[in-house]
Amino acid sequence: MLRVAGLCCHAGGRPVIQDITTDFGPGLLHVIVGPNGSGKSTFLKAFSGEWPIASGAVSYDDLPLSHISRVELARRRAVMSQLPELHFPIRVDDIVMMGRYPHFSFRPARHDIEVCRQAMQRLSVLPLADRDYLTLSGGERQRVQFARALAQLWDAPAAGSRYLFLDEPVSSLDIHFQHQFLGLARDLVKDKMIIVAVLHDLNLALQYADRILFLKEGRVVSAGSTPGIVTPDLIREVFGIPARLLDDPVGRRPVIVYG
Amino acid sequence: MRTKTISFGVYYWGLGILLVLTLFVSARVGAVSISYDRILLFLRHALGGEAPAGGTTIEERLFMQIRLPRVLLCALTGAALAVSGTLMQGLFRNPIVEPGLVGTSSGAAFGAAFVFVMGKSLSGPWIDAAGPFLLPIFAFAGGGAATWLVYRLSNVFGKVNVTTLLLAGIAVNALAAGGTGFFSYIARDPQARSIVFWNLGTLSGADWTNTGIVAFTTLAGIGLSLRYARALNALMLGETEAGYLGIRTTRLKSSVLLLNTLMVAVATSVVGVIGFVGLVVPHILRLLKSSDHRFLIIASALLGAILLNVADMLARIIVAPSEFPIGVLTAFAGAPVFLFLLIRSGRRQQQGGFYA
Numbered sequence: 108m109l110r111v112a113g114l115c116c117h118a119g120g121r122p123v124i125q126d127i128t129t130d131f132g133p134g135l136l137h138v139i140v141g142p143n144g145s146g147k148s149t150f151l152k153a154f155s156g157e158w159p160i161a162s163g164a165v166s167y168d169d170l171p172l173s174h175i176s177r178v179e180l181a182r183r184r185a186v187m188s189q190l191p192e193l194h195f196p197i198r199v200d201d202i203v204m205m206g207r208y209p210h211f212s213f214r215p216a217r218h219d220i221e222v223c224r225q226a227m228q229r230l231s232v233l234p235l236a237d238r239d240y241l242t243l244s245g246g247e248r249q250r251v252q253f254a255r256a257l258a259q260l261w262d263a264p265a266a267g268s269r270y271l272f273l274d275e276p277v278s279s280l281d282i283h284f285q286h287q288f289l290g291l292a293r294d295l296v297k298d299k300m301i302i303v304a305v306l307h308d309l310n311l312a313l314q315y316a317d318r319i320l321f322l323k324e325g326r327v328v329s330a331g332s333t334p335g336i337v338t339p340d341l342i343r344e345v346f347g348i349p350a351r352l353l354d355d356p357v358g359r360r361p362v363i364v365y366g
Numbered sequence: 367m368r369t370k371t372i373s374f375g376v377y378y379w380g381l382g383i384l385l386v387l388t389l390f391v392s393a394r395v396g397a398v399s400i401s402y403d404r405i406l407l408f409l410r411h412a413l414g415g416e417a418p419a420g421g422t423t424i425e426e427r428l429f430m431q432i433r434l435p436r437v438l439l440c441a442l443t444g445a446a447l448a449v450s451g452t453l454m455q456g457l458f459r460n461p462i463v464e465p466g467l468v469g470t471s472s473g474a475a476f477g478a479a480f481v482f483v484m485g486k487s488l489s490g491p492w493i494d495a496a497g498p499f500l501l502p503i504f505a506f507a508g509g510g511a512a513t514w515l516v517y518r519l520s521n522v523f524g525k526v527n528v529t530t531l532l533l534a535g536i537a538v539n540a541l542a543a544g545g546t547g548f549f550s551y552i553a554r555d556p557q558a559r560s561i562v563f564w565n566l567g568t569l570s571g572a573d574w575t576n577t578g579i580v581a582f583t584t585l586a587g588i589g590l591s592l593r594y595a596r597a598l599n600a601l602m603l604g605e606t607e608a609g610y611l612g613i614r615t616t617r618l619k620s621s622v623l624l625l626n627t628l629m630v631a632v633a634t635s636v637v638g639v640i641g642f643v644g645l646v647v648p649h650i651l652r653l654l655k656s657s658d659h660r661f662l663i664i665a666s667a668l669l670g671a672i673l674l675n676v677a678d679m680l681a682r683i684i685v686a687p688s689e690f691p692i693g694v695l696t697a698f699a700g701a702p703v704f705l706f707l708l709i710r711s712g713r714r715q716q717q718g719g720f721y722a
Binding site: 193206 | 459460461596599600602603604606607609610611612613614652656657658
């Protein structure tokens with residue numbers, strides 16, 4: 108269980124996260140949505156331990172974030188951000204192996220190599236293993252980064268949960284891989300992983316999330332279970348545009364139409 | 367992945383053998399040529415074996431007191447510069463960075479010029495205590511200040527902007543060069559002449575004391591660098607991503623800057639300013655094999671030692687019995703490589719961003 112209590116953060120001297128209190132429980136796919144500049148990415152960085160916390164508390168499995176060492180945290184929490192840009196040629200399997208860095212001290216064990224292979228298999232990037240990352244397409248790069256995050260969290264810890272945070276993970280993927288990605292995230296949730304994703308597309312959020320958190324100007328406007336939480340009034344309040352919900356005659360969840 | 371581990375070893379062996387061969391050839395050539403069997407005899411004598419027939423000759427003294435320290439100092443300097451280039455490129459996440467560009471060399475030169483000219487006027491108990499270490503200490507302070515300044519100026523919000531980096535490098539290098547120029551202006555004539563020569567890079571001052579100091583900092587520097595190899599690999603993904611992998615990035619950055627300054631400043635205080643070794647060597651190795659920093663650090667130490675010895679041989683041969691400034695030679699060879707990389711990075715920028 109990831110607990111956030113009264114969290115406040117600053118950026119450039121301005122408050123960007125203001126008094127957020129929420130829980131991210133196991134077995135659920137949590138999604139954070141909000142307009143540009145609402146503080147989604149800062150919020151994710153703050154509870155991941157990469158953004159200074161001005162006040163408030165974050166705890167993983169009831170252990171305060173400040174009491175967990177960086178390496179200890181990296182063994183149970185992985186983050187996949189918007190695509191990092193590299194300037195050196197490097198093999199795909201070397202990038203995936205970086206996910207194992209918190210787990211070995213000098214030379215990767217046979218287990219680490221096997222984990223990387225399976226993680227690449229799962230994201231169907233195994234055929235790219237000896238390719239140079241710089242020659243890959245945006246979608247391929249995103250899958251390689253996902254494989255790295257998966258390799259990082261491959262072994263379940265003896266106690267507590269594994270945490271996977273995704274910051275706009277599907278932004279450069281085509282529709283096929285968007286759905287493959289979020290489908291994979293759903294499978295991982297069944298493995299008792301706690302997943303929190305920042306998404307731009309409300310319809311994707313509505314289709315895959317168990318719980319949605321609406322952020323605006325650094326505050327939680329509303330949070331709750333899908334599909335009930337999403338209403339035309341809330342969309343208008345958070346994003347400032349009118350919207351309607353249409354029932355999908357085949358699927359179980361409604362579809363949002365704007366305008 | 368298994369085959370990769372093996373071929374790293376093959377590279378180390380290949381480069382290691384090449385280095386030993388280069389050292390032998392380099393020890394042979396010069397104003398006085400010494401044959402290989404004589405070299406082996408002298409080495410055996412030095413290591414406690416029997417003396418060569420005819421006792422200790424002038425030739426043996428020349429080899430032991432001048433040629434051998436010079437060849438070793440050259441290898442150590444090449445290794446220090448190349449490993450520092452690898453570290454700086456990893457830290458700035460940019461393949462066009464090297465100790466000369468980020469101000470370490472010129473800052474160290476400024477600190478050393480200060481000691482050359484003002485050293486006699488300095489006094490105090492700690493100055494006397496420093497002894498032969500006074501020069502390296504001032505070079506370290508100058509190089510460290512310059513590198514830190516360039517890093518702070520070019521690193522905006524955790525990203526290194528190439529344009530700002532180049533401009534900051536130019537400004538800080540110009541400032542340090544101006545300071546060095548000022549000292550050579552106020553210096554008495556022989557001092558001034560030595561500053562000018564030394565600014566172009568020269569290994570002719572090699573003796574066992576300064577070779578020993580450079581050996582200590584270089585070998586310790588390389589050993590410590592290896593501890594940061596994995597963290598530098600993770601840093602390729604960016605500072606935030608490296609942090610998510612459990613790397614303490616703030617500590618990593620200051621440690622790497624310190625190591626770079628230690629190795630480059632101490633070498634520079636002895637041999638002067640030698641540019642572009644740190645740029646070219648890691649670049650060749652990345653093209654040859656891999657960007658893995660464990661490989662790059664070890665292999666660039668070996669290749670840097672080889673290349674600088676080749677350059678020094680050329681410097682001794684082309685205008686023998688006089689010698690050509692080695693820094694001029696490495697600049698002739700290295701600057702075109704730098705321009706090539708810059709042009710290529712410019713093209714990449716047009717294709718979509720070259721900001722590290």
